[in-house]
Amino acid sequence: MGESLYSLSSIIKTTPNTVPIGKLHGKVLDISGLSATVSGMHGFTGVGDRVTIKALDGRDITAEIVAFRSNYAVVMAYDSLEGIGAGCPVIFPLYKKEEREQLAGATLRINDSWLGRVIDPTGQPMDGKGPVLPGGKPQKLHASPPQAASRARLGPRIDVGVKAMNLFTTCRQGQRLGLFAGSGVGKSTLLGMLARNTACDIAVISLVGERGREVREFIEDDLGAEGLARSVVVVATSDTSALMRREAAYTALSAAEYFRDQGKSVLLLMDSVTRFCQALREIGLSAGEPPATRGFPPSVFATLPRLLERAGPGPMREDGKAGQITALFSVLVEGDDQNEPITDAVRGILDGHIIMEREIADSGRYPAINVLKSLSRSVPGCNSDEENSLIREARAILATWDDVKDLVRLGAYKQGADPKADVAIHIGPVLEELITQRKNEKVSLDDAFAHLRQILRVQDHN
Numbered sequence: 001m002g003e004s005l006y007s008l009s010s011i012i013k014t015t016p017n018t019v020p021i022g023k024l025h026g027k028v029l030d031i032s033g034l035s036a037t038v039s040g041m042h043g044f045t046g047v048g049d050r051v052t053i054k055a056l057d058g059r060d061i062t063a064e065i066v067a068f069r070s071n072y073a074v075v076m077a078y079d080s081l082e083g084i085g086a087g088c089p090v091i092f093p094l095y096k097k098e099e100r101e102q103l104a105g106a107t108l109r110i111n112d113s114w115l116g117r118v119i120d121p122t123g124q125p126m127d128g129k130g131p132v133l134p135g136g137k138p139q140k141l142h143a144s145p146p147q148a149a150s151r152a153r154l155g156p157r158i159d160v161g162v163k164a165m166n167l168f169t170t171c172r173q174g175q176r177l178g179l180f181a182g183s184g185v186g187k188s189t190l191l192g193m194l195a196r197n198t199a200c201d202i203a204v205i206s207l208v209g210e211r212g213r214e215v216r217e218f219i220e221d222d223l224g225a226e227g228l229a230r231s232v233v234v235v236a237t238s239d240t241s242a243l244m245r246r247e248a249a250y251t252a253l254s255a256a257e258y259f260r261d262q263g264k265s266v267l268l269l270m271d272s273v274t275r276f277c278q279a280l281r282e283i284g285l286s287a288g289e290p291p292a293t294r295g296f297p298p299s300v301f302a303t304l305p306r307l308l309e310r311a312g313p314g315p316m317r318e319d320g321k322a323g324q325i326t327a328l329f330s331v332l333v334e335g336d337d338q339n340e341p342i343t344d345a346v347r348g349i350l351d352g353h354i355i356m357e358r359e360i361a362d363s364g365r366y367p368a369i370n371v372l373k374s375l376s377r378s379v380p381g382c383n384s385d386e387e388n389s390l391i392r393e394a395r396a397i398l399a400t401w402d403d404v405k406d407l408v409r410l411g412a413y414k415q416g417a418d419p420k421a422d423v424a425i426h427i428g429p430v431l432e433e434l435i436t437q438r439k440n441e442k443v444s445l446d447d448a449f450a451h452l453r454q455i456l457r458v459q460d461h462n
Contacts, residue, residue, distance in 0.1 A: 020093035020094055020095055021094055021095060021096060022093075022094040023091050023092065023093055023094060024040065024041065024044050024045070024091070024092040024093075024094055025040060025089060025090070025091060026038050026039050026040025026041045026051075026073075026089070026090040026091075026092070027039055027040060027087055027088065027089055027090055028053065028084060028085065028086055028087060028088040028090060029072065029086060030086055031081060031084060031085070031086070033286055034076055034081070034241075034242065034282060034283075034286040035066065035074050035075065035076050035286040035287065036053070036063070036074070036075050036076075036077070036081065036084065037069070037072050037073070037074055037075075038051070038065075038072065038073045038074075038075050038090045039071070039072055039073075040090070041065065041072075041073040041090070041092060042068065042071040042072070042073065044092065044094065045065055045073060045092055046065070047065055047066065047067065047068070048064065048065065048106060048142060049064070049065050049092065050062055050063065050064050050065075050106060051063050051064075051065065051073075051075060051090050051091065051092045052090070052091045052092075053075075053077065053084055053088055053089075053090050054088055054089045054090075054091070055083035055084050055088060056083050056084070056085055056088065057083045059083060061077050061078070061079050061081075061083075061084065062077070062078045062079070063075040063076060063077040063078065063090075064076055064078070064106070064243055066283055066286070066287045067287035067288060069288070074286075074287055074288070075090075076241070076242065076243050076283060076286060076287075077241065077243070078122075078241055078243050078244055078247075079241060080241070106140070106141040106142060106247075106250075107138035107139060107140055107141065108122075108123050108138070108139055108141055108251060108254055109123070109134070109135065109136040109137070109138055109139070110123070110136050110137075110139050110254060110255050110258040111132070111133060111135055111136035111258075113132045113133035114132055114232045114255060115202065115229075115230065115231070115232060116228055116229050116230070116231065116232075117129065117132060117232060117233070118215075118219060118228075118233040118235060119132070119232070119233070119234055119235070119251075120234070120235060120236065120244070120248075121234060121236050121244050121247035121248045121250070121251045122244075122247070122251075123251070126235060136258075139254040139255075139257065139258055140254070141247065141250040141251060141253075141254050142250055143253075143254065143257065143310065144306070144310075145306065145309035145310045145312075146310075146312075146313075146314060146315045147315070150315050150316060151312065151313050151314060151315050151316070151322070152174070152313040152314060152315070152316050152322035152324075153174075153313060154172040154173060154174045154175055154312075154313060154324075154378060155172055155173030155174050155265070155313070155324050156172065156173060156382070157170055157171065157172050157173075157378070157382040157383070157445070158171050158172060158173045158175075158198065158199055158200065158265075158326055159197075159198070159199040159444055159445040160194055160197060160198045160199075160445075161193065161194070161196070161197025161198060161199075161442040161443060161444065162190070162193055162194065162197065162367065162437060162443070163434065163435050163437050163443045163448045163451075164367060164369045164371055164435040164437070165354065165369070166443070166444075166445040166448045166449075167371075167391065167394070167435065167448050167449065167452060168369075168371040168374060168376075168391065168394075168395070168435075169352055169354055169371075169374050169375065169376040169379070170376055170378065170379050170382055170383055170445070171326065171352070171376055171378065171382075172326075172378045172382050173265055173313075173324040173326050174312050174313035174324035174325065174326055175312070175326055175327075175351045175352065175376070175377075175378055176308060176311050176312055176326075176327040176328075176329070176349075176350045176351045176352075177327070177328045177329070177350060177351065177352045177353065177354055177376065178273075178328075178329050178330075178331055178346050178347055178350045178352070178353045178354065179191075179328055179329065179330040179331065179353075179354045179356065180330075180331045180333050180338065180343055180346075180347070180353055180354065180355050180356065181330065181331075181332070181333060181355075181356035181357075181368075182332070182333050182356075182358055183332060184358075184361075185356045185357065185358050185360075185361040185368050186356065186361055186366050186367055186368050187271065187272075187330055187332075187356060188214070188218055188222055188271065189222055189366070189367070189439050190356070190367045190369075191205070191218075191222070191269050191271055191328070191330065192218065192221075192222025192223045192224070192227065192439065193222075193367070193437075193439055193442075194267065194269060194328060195222075195223050195227040195231060195267070195269060196223065196224060196226055196227040196442070197442045198267045198326075199265075200265045200266060200267040200326065201230070201259070201264040201265045201266065202230055202231070202232070202259045202264055202265075202266050202267070203227065203230060203231040203232075203266070203267040203268075203269065204231065204232045204234070204252050204255050204256040204259070204266060204267070204268050204269070205223070205231055205232070205233045205234070205252070205268075205269045205270075205271075206234045206248050206249055206251070206252030206253075206268075206269070206270040206271070207233065207234070207235045207236070207237075207248065207271055208236055208245050208248045208249055208270065208271065208272060208273075208275045208276050208279070209236065209237070209238045209245045209248075209272070209275030209276075209278070209279065210235060210236075210237055210238065210271070211237065211238055212237040212238070212239065215235055215237065219233060222439070232252075232255050234248050234251045234252045234255065235248065236248035238275075242279040242280075242282035242283050242286075243279075243283065245275060245276065245278075245279035246276060246279040246280060246283065248276075249270060249273075249276045249307060250307070252268065252270060253268070253307065253310045253311070256268045256311070256325045256327075257310065257314075257325070259323070260314045260323035260324065260325050261314060261323060262323060263317065263321055263322070263323045264323050265323070265324050265326065266323065266324065266325045266326070267325075267326050267327075267328075268311055268325050268326070268327040268328070269327075269328050269330075270327070270328075270329045270330065271330045272329075272330040272331060272332045273304075273308075273329045273330065273331050273342065273346055274331050274332040274333075274334070274342050275332070276307070277296065277300050277304070277342050280296075280297075280299065280300045280303055281295060281296050281297060281300060284296075284297035284299045284300060285297060293341045294340070294341050296341060296342075301341075301345055304345055304346065304349065305349050308327075308329065308346070308349050308350060309349070310325075311325040311326075311327035311329075312324075312325055312327070313325075328354075329346065329350065331343050331346050338355070351376070351377045351378065352374075352375050352376035352377045352378070353374060353375055354369055354374045355369065355370045355373040355374050356368045356369055356370070357370045357373075365432060365435075365436050366436065366437065366438075366439070367437065369435070371395070371398065371435060372395065372398060372399055372402065379391070387449055390449065390452050390453055390456060391452075393456055394431055394452060394456065396420075397423060397424050397427050397428055397431060398424075398428060398431055398432075400420050400421055400423075400424035400428070401424040401425065401427075401428025401429070401431075401432075402428075403421075403424075404418075404421045404424060404425065405425075405428065408425055413425075427455065427456075430455055431452075431455065434451055434452065434455060
């Protein structure tokens with residue numbers, strides 16, 4: 001126990017005095033769609049501040065200021081607007097200057113007791129295991145990314161336990177990859193494999209807009225008890241408000257940053273960026289923004305880099321070390337269109353992309369990764385010269401096999417017509433079998449390269 005990563009003293013910390021010195025009172029003027037207009041908030045509040053609305057049935061409903069029109073604030077509620085009418089009182093707590101600076105916008109107290117728990121975006125547990133322990137330094141939910149000149153470089157390569165990714169999209173600590181897939185091609189299963197198998201200290205998983213029915217299935221079947229034990233799972237289901245779905249992403253990033261700042265290697269998995277952007281679209285349109293690309297307002301494409309850039313290497317510490325957030329953001333590709341706006345924007349921000357295709361899933365090969373279309377921008381720098389040579393040779397064989405396999409199945413190819421095609425016909429199916437993997441199977445990075453080396457070197461001697 002003396003070598004445990006966590007201690008009770010590290011969880012229960014002194015809570016700063018955050019007692020308000022007064023309250024600002026306003027009232028609801030009107031409600032339109034998902035937003036309400038509130039008077040009496042100007043001069044003391046800003047975008048991102050949270051207020052409390054007293055509903056007609058006596059409930060306290062938390063809302064966030066998303067815009068201002070003249071002297072009136074536009075707010076959106078974290079819960080349903082039912083029970084709120086014109087004239088309902090609105091309250092905003094006032095703090096001293098120092099506390100106001102610390103609590104500006106949204107903050108959340110995160111501590112080590114979050115490990116192994118399933119929580120909602122407000123930090124409340126959803127798993128029926130009792131409350132998380134109090135305490136912890138307030139973490140800004142909408143924090144800025146580390147300054148580019150002060151953040152560390154990528155760390156050593158990281159073993160994710162999935163053969164196709166270890167070989168063809170080798171990843172380094174602190175790298176950010178996008179997982180692009182349509183619905184029903186095994187995306188959640190792959191995320192569960194990564195959460196269980198990746199060689200990291202902690203995994204933070206954000207399920208944004210997930211179907212309520214599938215949450216337990218993912219936690220129990222895909223993630224499993226072993227994966228959950230070292231994970232923080234943040235969930236906002238599809239029936240929650242747009243603000244809650246948006247906050248699921250920000251809460252996960254804040255939790256990852258909390259553990260990163262302790263010098264740990266953190267794996268961040270977010271499913272999905274598309275639903276996060278859809279929540280931003282609802283918020284932006286309710287705030288009065290004009291729709292632009294495919295109905296997404298301009299703020300969506302301004303917010304994406306601020307969110308995604310928060311992952312990656314942390315700032316250098318005094319001891320010369322830095323924590324790392326290795327991130328994999330899934331993107332639900334609408335209509336399997338790899339050039340739709342969200343897919344295109346995310347691909348341009350991240351350090352690599354993994355493409356999952358329905359045709360591969362339909363053929364029975366899992367994970368359904370198209371290794372020829374997938375790319376890691378840290379390769380070839382993180383592999384040895386010999387490993388890079390193996391990957392180039394394997395890619396060439398798979399590309400040729402992809403070109404000729406239909407001819408072979410039709411019986412239209414004659415053996416000996418093309419030496420490269422002859423090799424691909426012999427080796428291509430073997431390589432496809434190599435990158436096929438059961439969801440409960442774990443294959444290390446070194447073993448994956450050893451298997452690839454054996455396949456290609458046997459070919460060289462034939």
